[in-house]
Amino acid sequence: MTCERSLWPIVARREFVERVRDRGFQVSTSITLVLLTGIIVISALFNRPTTFDLGVVGEGSGQIAGDVVAAAKALGIGVDVHQLSDAARARRAVDAGDADAAIVDAQRIVVRASPPAQLVGLIQAASLRERSKQALVSSGLSEQQVDQALLQAPLPVEALQPVNAQRKEAASVAFVGVLVLYGQLFAYGYWVASGVVEEKSSRVVEVLLATVRPSHLLRGKIFGIGLLGLAQLLLIGVVGFATAQAVGTLDFPSEAIATLGLVVIWFVLGFFFYASLFAVAGSIVTRQEDLQTTMTPLTILIVASFFIGISATSSPDSTLAVVASLLPFSSPLVMPTRIALGDAAWWEIVASVVVSVSATAALIPIATKIYSRALLRSGRVRIRQLLRSREA
Amino acid sequence: MSGTADGTRALELLRLVRRFGEVVALDEVSFSVEAGQMVGFVGPNGAGKTTAMRIALGVLRPDAGEVRWLGRPVDAQTRRRFGYMPEERGLYPKMRVLDQLVYLARLHGLEPEDARARAAAMVDALGVAERGRDRADSLSLGNQQRVQLAAALVHRPEVLVLDEPFSGLDPVGVDVLSEMLRGQADAGVPVVFSSHQLDLVERLCESVVMIDRGRVVASGRIDDLRAADPRRLVRVEVSGGGDEWIERVSGVRVIEPLPDGGIVELADGIPQSDVLDAARSVGSVRHFSIVQPSLSEIFRRQVMR
Numbered sequence: 173m174t175c176e177r178s179l180w181p182i183v184a185r186r187e188f189v190e191r192v193r194d195r196g197f198q199v200s201t202s203i204t205l206v207l208l209t210g211i212i213v214i215s216a217l218f219n220r221p222t223t224f225d226l227g228v229v230g231e232g233s234g235q236i237a238g239d240v241v242a243a244a245k246a247l248g249i250g251v252d253v254h255q256l257s258d259a260a261r262a263r264r265a266v267d268a269g270d271a272d273a274a275i276v277d278a279q280r281i282v283v284r285a286s287p288p289a290q291l292v293g294l295i296q297a298a299s300l301r302e303r304s305k306q307a308l309v310s311s312g313l314s315e316q317q318v319d320q321a322l323l324q325a326p327l328p329v330e331a332l333q334p335v336n337a338q339r340k341e342a343a344s345v346a347f348v349g350v351l352v353l354y355g356q357l358f359a360y361g362y363w364v365a366s367g368v369v370e371e372k373s374s375r376v377v378e379v380l381l382a383t384v385r386p387s388h389l390l391r392g393k394i395f396g397i398g399l400l401g402l403a404q405l406l407l408i409g410v411v412g413f414a415t416a417q418a419v420g421t422l423d424f425p426s427e428a429i430a431t432l433g434l435v436v437i438w439f440v441l442g443f444f445f446y447a448s449l450f451a452v453a454g455s456i457v458t459r460q461e462d463l464q465t466t467m468t469p470l471t472i473l474i475v476a477s478f479f480i481g482i483s484a485t486s487s488p489d490s491t492l493a494v495v496a497s498l499l500p501f502s503s504p505l506v507m508p509t510r511i512a513l514g515d516a517a518w519w520e521i522v523a524s525v526v527v528s529v530s531a532t533a534a535l536i537p538i539a540t541k542i543y544s545r546a547l548l549r550s551g552r553v554r555i556r557q558l559l560r561s562r563e564a
Numbered sequence: 565m566s567g568t569a570d571g572t573r574a575l576e577l578l579r580l581v582r583r584f585g586e587v588v589a590l591d592e593v594s595f596s597v598e599a600g601q602m603v604g605f606v607g608p609n610g611a612g613k614t615t616a617m618r619i620a621l622g623v624l625r626p627d628a629g630e631v632r633w634l635g636r637p638v639d640a641q642t643r644r645r646f647g648y649m650p651e652e653r654g655l656y657p658k659m660r661v662l663d664q665l666v667y668l669a670r671l672h673g674l675e676p677e678d679a680r681a682r683a684a685a686m687v688d689a690l691g692v693a694e695r696g697r698d699r700a701d702s703l704s705l706g707n708q709q710r711v712q713l714a715a716a717l718v719h720r721p722e723v724l725v726l727d728e729p730f731s732g733l734d735p736v737g738v739d740v741l742s743e744m745l746r747g748q749a750d751a752g753v754p755v756v757f758s759s760h761q762l763d764l765v766e767r768l769c770e771s772v773v774m775i776d777r778g779r780v781v782a783s784g785r786i787d788d789l790r791a792a793d794p795r796r797l798v799r800v801e802v803s804g805g806g807d808e809w810i811e812r813v814s815g816v817r818v819i820e821p822l823p824d825g826g827i828v829e830l831a832d833g834i835p836q837s838d839v840l841d842a843a844r845s846v847g848s849v850r851h852f853s854i855v856q857p858s859l860s861e862i863f864r865r866q867v868m869r
Contacts, residue, residue: 179671182667182670182671186667374654375650375652378618380671382622382623382646384671
């Protein structure tokens with residue numbers, strides 16, 4: 173028995189190295205990274221704080237533009253003012269899209285097609301105030317009196333459901349996390365299943381069984397593929413985080429890192445659970461074509477969990493999300509979101525981990541038993557029959 | 565356990581029993597293969613050859629009986645020093661040939677460096693060195709067979725068990741493999757292989773084990789089995805005589821018809837001269853000899869009865 177311990181790491185090493193070398197793996201990893209960085213960069217471009225270009229022509233327009241800039245700043249909107257020499261040039265600038273709007277002689281607002289509502293609203297308010305001021309001054313009031321009357325603080329706004337920026341960002345990060353977790357669990361689970369089928373269909377398994385025990389073969393396969401899944405997940409996480417930081421998408425980077433950590437932990441928890449099931453699905457068939465059929469229940473389970481996970485990013489406290497975050501097959505796709513959004517009680521987290529670990533611990537011996545007994549059988553094997561039969 | 569007290573350098577299968585549901589695949593099968601011996605394992609399809617070999621390799625478990633090597637029951641660790649070639653050939657289709665051999669050598673307990681050196685030496689010895697970096701599924705069937713053999717030998721096995729190693733080989737391949745196995749046996753490795761090609765077994769092996777319906781029906785040196793065969797056989801051919809006349813000689817049973825005669829078995833009390841006289845009466849006798857039963861004839865007699 174002394175030599176037994178050293179065999180499954182050799183198996184795991186092969187699983188890892190052969191797959192890293194696989195051209196398909198390299199290509200799909202690159203595509204994933206390109207897509208991820210692309211999505212982050214594009215979404216950053218769309219979410220950039222709004223800035224308007226405002227053309228100004230003629231007397232009095234500059235005054236209004238100054239008011240617009242001040243009012244816009246209070247709303248978090250940037251306005252760049254461009255002084256233009258005449259009305260024709262202003263029209264051309266607006267028509268060419270160089271300016272979003274132009275104030276002509278403090279008399280007229282020129283826009284291209286549909287007016288940018290925010291900007292026009294600001295200009296209207298500023299011009300109204302300016303004209304009111306002039307009207308009041310010309311009717312005999314002092315400028316000071318007019319300013320006193322007109323320069324009032326804006327009304328305070330009371331939001332009944334205030335937007336929590338941190339929570340909003342956490343939900344987006346969790347959404348990406350669920351997406352990636354789903355992809356990793358599915359892809360790497362499938363690899364375990366198809367790896368088992370490959371060994372059966374190529375008959376190499378009989379050569380292996382002459383020196384490796386089935387349980388060690390299975391352990392090596394799950395660890396090797398799982399380690400690769402984890403490495404790829406970390407790579408995706410690090411690249412995604414670095415990109416988001418570089419384009420300034422993340423306002424709360426440490427929270428994003430914490431969520432990434434949760435995703436990694438629940439990948440490990442979920443992978444061992446699903447990998448055992450996928451190994452069983454692979455061991456009871458001999459041909460890759462038959463694998464789809466035996467994987468169907470698993471596919472349904474994992475896809476359903478994925479949708480619950482997605483819904484949990486918007487409503488983490490729904491009964492469905494709470495229950496799903498405790499069940500071993502769905503918790504990996506739901507619990508990280510609930511924790512990231514701060515909706516999971518500590519006892520729920522503990523319960524979820526305990527349930528997941530003990531379900532996996534209970535599952536592995538059964539899966540190993542089925543796997544061991546099915547390895548040398550060809551065709552579609554029935555699980556119940558295997559559990560009743562003797563070992564090899 | 566007795567350890568190596570009796571000093572046997574032999575692989576022993578002792579009273580192996582294995583059932584698959586209602587079917588008894590092995591019914592107290594016992595035989596042994598001495599160090600340096602090459603033993604042919606023969607029997608009709610479904611006789612239990614593969615089951616016995618799988619049990620020897622620990623791929624299957626017996627319901628009763630045990631397998632011993634050097635006088636001790638074999639465990640998983642001992643089996644790692646065995647070499648095995650299953651009937652259903654198996655390689656990783658997408659894995660490079662050399663990597664594959666290194667991997668198997670490692671699984672059999674070789675250190676990484678030794679494994680690499682041995683793998684390179686094996687592909688060299690089997691003439692597939694230039695294909696070492698290719699994927700296994702890009703090789704011709706003949707070359708895959710060579711790699712399979714390399715896989716069985718890469719870890720310098722102390723015992724070799726091969727299930728139908730010659731099936732699917734062309735004559736050149738048969739010669740290469742025969743030579744390799746002979747070399748292994750000469751180096752003191754017990755070699756046992758199953759085969760349907762009895763002429764090949766007869767040529768390569770001194771000893772055979774014959775199995776039928778899960779029982780060993782005969783085993784030992786081929787010469788001894790011949791000597792123990794009580795039948796008197798005569799081969800007779802008459803130029804242009806056809807094969808009809810021979811059937812009419814009384815006290816004679818045709819074992820193997822030939823174009824102008826055949827190999828016949830003489831009943832008790834029938835002298836060989838009866839056959840010769842009958843042959844003379846048909847035409848000019850081209851061949852007349854007393855023959856020893858071939859392995860196929862011994863096999864047929866053991867299995868058909």
